Amino acid sequence: MTMAALTPRATPTGTAALALLAALTLTAAPAQAADDPSKPPGTVTTSPPPEVDANSPGLKLAQGATLAPAKVLDIKSVVEDLGGEERREDTNENVTFALQAEVLFPKDSATLNPQARSRIQAIAEEIKTQNAGTVRVFGFTDDLGSYAHGLTLSKKRADAVHDALTGDLGGNVTFEVRGYSEDYPIADNSTEEGRKKNRRVEISFPTTGGNSNES
Secondary structure: OOOOOOOOOOOOOHHHHHHHHHHHHHHHOOOOOOOOOOOOOOOOOOOOOOOOOOOOHHHOOOOOOOOOOOOOOOOOEEEEOOOOOEEEEEOOOEEEEEEEHHHOOOOOOOOOOOOHHHHHHHHHHHHHHHOOOEEEEEEEOOOOOOHHHHHHHHHHHHHHHHHHHHHHHOOOOEEEEEEOOOOOOOOOOOOHHHHHHHOEEEEEEEOOOOOOOOO
8 A cells, every 4th residue: 555645734934924924813803883983084084185286387377367356255244133123234335224114103104203213323323433425215115005105105204214314424424315115125015024024214325445425
């Protein structure tokens, strides 16, 4: 009987042994739970940001080209008191106060009530702060009653507010005073809440640095 020669099994040594040990170690390492990240989501980048060559021709203006003039975006801020009686709107160019008629006048009247005085004085102080040379005072009504009646009433109410402002500002301000009846509503006239907002007097003027001579 012929015996086959036994081939001795190779034993990992040196570099091969280290590679095998590393493979076993990686396999045995527990996977990190997905819901327990080592850093908050969104804070780990998977790749470094690309390098940008500041001298790249694609980042330079063509010969003879110039940048367009800088443009300031028109930002509007609107603040209204809890009762909606007074509303202030600020833009880059103008400040506009809208006062509901009920806080200024008795019903269907153009005579200022005693409480209106302090509100108008506060607006006059803001006009002085902005150093405005032109002030617009516009009256508006809801759509109840005739258009002609609303036109008369809105103009008389604008006149009354103008007269009160003149006493506080003196003769250094140019006024534009108009009545618009039910035109230019800012709310729905089908509800009383909306009609209250539409019955108003608006006082507007340029902000500091604005054009005080605009029409």
